[in-house]
Amino acid sequence: MDDLYLDNIDEFVNDQNKIVTYKWLSLTLGVHVNIAKQMLYHYLQQKRNESSGTPLHATYLVSGKCVENGSTCHKVSVVREDKLDAVKAKMDMTISVHVYSVQRAELKDSSPLYNTDYDTVKENLKNCNKYSAIRCAAAVSLSSAELQRAQEMALVPPVEKEISKPGLNENTSATSKPSAKQPAGIMGMFASKNASKSQESSKEVKTEQKEDSSLVETSKSKTASKANPMSNFFGKSAQKKADEKPNKSIKEEMDGSSTALATASMKQSQTSPKSEIDIKEEQSKVSNALKVESKDTRNKTKRPEVVDCDDEKMESQQKKRRRIKKPQPDSSDDEVVPDSPPVPNVHTPSPKKQVTREPVSHQEESSEVKRRKRRRVLKSNTFVDEDGAFVTEKGYVSESYSESEEEPEPNSQAKDSSSLKQSFGKRKEEKKEKSQKKTSTANKPTKQPSIMGFFKKK
């Protein structure tokens, strides 16, 4: 092979100040990953021998067997050059070491490593394992007919599931659902292929509801499951700006699920870098899982998919929940009557304790049938206004419960509801209301901003 590649790498590293990972190099130059690794190694040798010019830094991928917490495990990690020897020494047996990346900058953390690969892999989603060393003949994309069938099947159950559980907070659902789903997901993977595939395709359906139709159209199941987390995240970031909390919890869940995967997959040794937590952090692990998905062999193909399923399903369910809830403030039904009976119980002019206890129980009921309750709440508000002060009060109180219910929901909904409530609130002028609302807000301090804004209007 001629040495032009050395010039290429030189240009990337020195002139463009890029981080050249072996994966990026293989996709850019169109060579097998092992060749890319060798190229990087030769380049490094050459430059180091020259001992002139700008200093180069490198990271290595080390994999080997080591004993952690009493059990032997196969550890794969990306380490900086200066820590390479220390990590190698800690391992009982080093199975493979190769250059992971070459760059001029001394990286303080591993995020840029993930960042460099992200776009090239996304562009080559369909064939990102073209140059990979890991192959699985059984891993083929679903045909479009199968895909549609799976989508239709999967569409119905998740929708039902969502309607039955509307009360879950976004945050708690993000944390609880995926954690509940992880064992289910991994067990489910053992149980049936169809489930995982239908889950993936259900995400596709949900993403189709989003703007990124282009991604969905061009992708089949495997690639779709890859595209989905990305398009889900785009949709999320496009819609919901800077909402890092749910992202963070999702990320933590992804981390959690990927550690579950890693420990479960200990036995399978020759895998592409499913790096553990040395320097490359857990997000990159999951991202590797996502990216590496199509590269993985046999059982592994399902595991990353399961990870995707969990995350995507949670994501898309959250999205779906959001979408379903949005129209609610606009369309109000006329089921006022059923709501009013419980309301007087909740809301009698009474010592604070009673009121604080009531919101909790009231909340629980409404958590199950959240959407409907909310609608009724708003409606009862209007109804109530026309009648008089006390009735107005009732309407407000039930409102606040639903509002605090949906506190972790997207700001849009909170804003819709709070704007509606503010417009109703202008007509209300009871001190009692204030005191009771204060007690109800005391239960949900995080909801204060919108409710306090309500007070200030008075």
Place this chain on the structure above:
Amino acid sequence: MATLTRQDLNFGQVAADILCEFLEVAIHLILYVREIYPSGIFQKRKKYNVPVQMSCHPELNQYIQDTLHCVKPLIEKNEAEKVVVVIMDKKHHPVERFVFEISQPPLLSISSETLLSHVEQLLRAMILKISVCDAVLDNNPSGCTFTVLVHTREAATRNMEKVQVIKDFPWIVADEQEVHMEEAKLIPLKTMTSDILKMQLYVEERTQKT
């Protein structure tokens, strides 16, 4: 941040929102990469689908947020020409200036569906460039501080002085000392052009830092 509904899409606002979010992430990243604050206060968060380092210190975060909150109206009206993150040494002489030159294309329109993902991609590239900028910059002396300057077009600053956007967070005209840097080297980092936003990032570095 306002939710985008089909009815009330205000493109200027959208562009300003996107830009201010990006600037927040970029400032945190600059503080991390240039070691203005110890790395212990930073934690990994996700933005544009990649990990970024953001600080956990509440006062620092509040300061940066307030700063950008005041800058946002200028960006919406396209009055902000440059947003500069200045790193100063102990004597309050600037050592480095990270300049974000911003402009909005005249025909602002959010037409294509892939626009936002395209913009994300460009912003990701910017973040990557900031992460590796320590390859082209010399090390800073210890004990550096930072500040944010905004260069506006025309006389927009007069309004800012009159109206305090955030209470107890006044903006003042910067000292000459903070604005000018002697023996400055210019190191371009990244340029991005998109339908809603044009941005150039370069670093002015003092030749002798210590």
